[in-house]
Amino acid sequence: MKNLHIYNTLGRKKEKFEPINPPNVGMYVCGPTVYGDGHLGHARAAITFDVVYRYLKFLGYKVRYVSNITDVGHLENDADSGEDKIQKKARLEEVEPMEVVQYYTNRYHENMRSLNVLRPNIEPHASGHIPEQIELVEKLLEKGYAYESNGSVYFDVLKYNKDHKYGVLSGRKVEDLYETTRELDGQKEKRNSFDFALWKKADEKHLMRWNSNWSKGYPGWHLECSAMGQKYLGEKFDIHGGGLDLQFPHHESEIAQSVAAYGKEPVKYWMHNNLITINGQKMSKSLNNFITLYELFSGQSELLEKEYSPMTVRFFILQAHYRSPLDFSNDALLASEKGFKRLMTALNTLEKIKTDEKSTVDVLTIKNTAFEALNDDFNTPILISHLFDAVKLINSIESGKESISSKDLLILKDFMNGIIYEVLGLINEENDSNTELTDDLIKMVLNFRLEAKKNKDFATSDLIRDKLAELGVIVKDKKDGFDWELKK
């Protein structure tokens, strides 16, 4: 069963997954910078690596999953200029930066709970690991890969490139960086524009600053992940994930920092999820096409025709492979909503179907091909297409066109529930709100209707059916009684 292959950005090819110290797996994923509400991009990264985490555990690995909360040091422009994102928000809202952090962290967690994303084993905050980051800067200075300039400390990319190879992850070459890097504030302190900050000196107006040997200041953005990854997972660990936008410069810098400090590549498998576009356009504040998760779940946005449930959003994201771009549109979401509903209806049907002596269906092939898809770099869209094969099969058995043995039914149930609930992390939202009482009331009403039909009182029988339909309860008459489902 353990035949998992992962596409490693480092080397750009699929590799068999073999953890460094089985059955333990160490996994680090870049979490949000908490100065605003989470959007579809956050959901995609979180759900992608949630499925990785869930499947590794499903396979029996003992996973330590670390995902950080960036609450200091992430500047508006990636190239060490502009204001700290959280500091700026705090200034605009006239509150203490940590209030901004707490507020948006809580809301992020609420979104993740709605999306049924499991909480990582450790969620370290950048501001909570200042000593660890200062120690790493000291180490880099000691080894000669960093220099102090005017109270700030920068990583010396040229020096590093001479001893090691810079750009192993992104494929970028130092030579090319000369031309592409724009001139920005605070760049004069650097030897080269592509050097990046390890420690930034901060003036008195800056509320988030700590003492160091160089200045009162704060750590550079790339530093936290190297320091916290090493602290909680060791100098070399198995998987590092994040969005494609983080590949350069963030992850490239992480590698350079770790190689320079500890003398080894920090990560065996680098994984990157692709980005989300909105109706074909890049998501950006200037285009005003940001859709937050709260807006998605409530429908409160001009870009939305209606609200979409968290599970619709989760299913939508899983219907694309994590390395492919994914375009948001109302049509796509509506299609996912419909598909998800079909899947959930089939799962309900699966609980009710009757077994025969013999199977006319091939359950094992579906199961095996489904796992092949998962093992092929978490190919969830192919996996889901196999789940829909199972849906067809379930419906055929239910309508009597095919039959299934009790042994095969057990396999099928086990497989479907395991994949859908445990690995893909989907939840049947309708079952959630259908309390027992609702079920009982509907059955009660339908029994009255059955009684009316027996008495040839078709007027009452039809009335009940119509009234139920008004409430969204669709009645299906059957030979031996009735069945019903909720329409939304």
Next chain:
Amino acid sequence: MKNLHIYNTLGRKKEKFEPINPPNVGMYVCGPTVYGDGHLGHARAAITFDVVYRYLKFLGYKVRYVSNITDVGHLENDADSGEDKIQKKARLEEVEPMEVVQYYTNRYHENMRSLNVLRPNIEPHASGHIPEQIELVEKLLEKGYAYESNGSVYFDVLKYNKDHKYGVLSGRKVEDLYETTRELDGQKEKRNSFDFALWKKADEKHLMRWNSNWSKGYPGWHLECSAMGQKYLGEKFDIHGGGLDLQFPHHESEIAQSVAAYGKEPVKYWMHNNLITINGQKMSKSLNNFITLYELFSGQSELLEKEYSPMTVRFFILQAHYRSPLDFSNDALLASEKGFKRLMTALNTLEKIKTDEKSTVDVLTIKNTAFEALNDDFNTPILISHLFDAVKLINSIESGKESISSKDLLILKDFMNGIIYEVLGLINEENDSNTELTDDLIKMVLNFRLEAKKNKDFATSDLIRDKLAELGVIVKDKKDGFDWELKK
């Protein structure tokens, strides 16, 4: 309206609440040490200060509420000996200490969500504020109120007592401490047994340790609250809360640290909630009478006759004044469950009652006496007795014995909803699960029943009533139709 009086442990009397910098209020409350599941004691502290926070906001104050998570430095014995509680749990479970912290912090938050406890504005972690704590130790050494001994740093209580008065909060005198302090490990380094650790040297086996000028080690337990309170609320702030068990030595030490470092009393109003006993006995691990909140909500404990809903637990806690001891027993919880249900039923009735030209009831007196109770050091049991006066009044109006004008009804609704939902933070749990669909289905069934009655088909009418009763829907016939409620 702003006539709030608070019992100040510092001085042991009720004082008018006058914030230092109105309308701002700074409030710090000691949070949990996250090495195990929260129990009734945690719920009592959290709910007590949640109501303080809610009422201050209700009064229009702009509150910054800080409550810490203790994740390092809290030793098994309060007198600086024994193992770090989290380190020990991590060792027993063979995980990284921060995994223990994350796990129990998540579970604590889940409990708080169930209890409808609002999240504080900032929830700082002790391990996330090591530089701030080290700075405070340096300041105390500099001012001569601390001494280094064998890599650890201790607070010099005798020296402090000479310059300031030690024991202002607890009323304990240094002279008396000589006799009561037991001899424990690690006490030899101290000048006096009642000196307390600011920094503890840690051996290599200790996973949670940081560099300092004195040793690789970790901060003393009392230090975090002084450092984080000062960081987020300033050198002097309005309210500091916590359980009565924290008064000494924890809060006494906090005062000594802050006075020694900053030269002023850190807190204007000290508030302490009293403790919980279980069937008359102290809650303790050795007596095996701990009940966790998860156990309470699920009924999974030998000490419990049944499960109690989060709102029953919340109501139970609010029915005692926070400064009184509170004894848990099944009988007491059952009584609270019943009382809470009566209150919620009255709130539902309130939405349906009809107004008259004139009131025969005195709404304003109930409202005024209720607020008097709240303003009298948050006297929630007296407040709740006034709410039950309102319940009687509501039921009298509904049964036609009394009448209410539309103006008075508005006042009453506004008052009841404001106090019950906003200030006391209660939630109508039944309304929660009664989805719209359930309501619609019941109404539909009852309309069929009305039709049957009109047609003198009493057999059907009775059948429907009985079937609904089986499902827990109690039908009340009225002149002009019907009413119903859910029985649990």
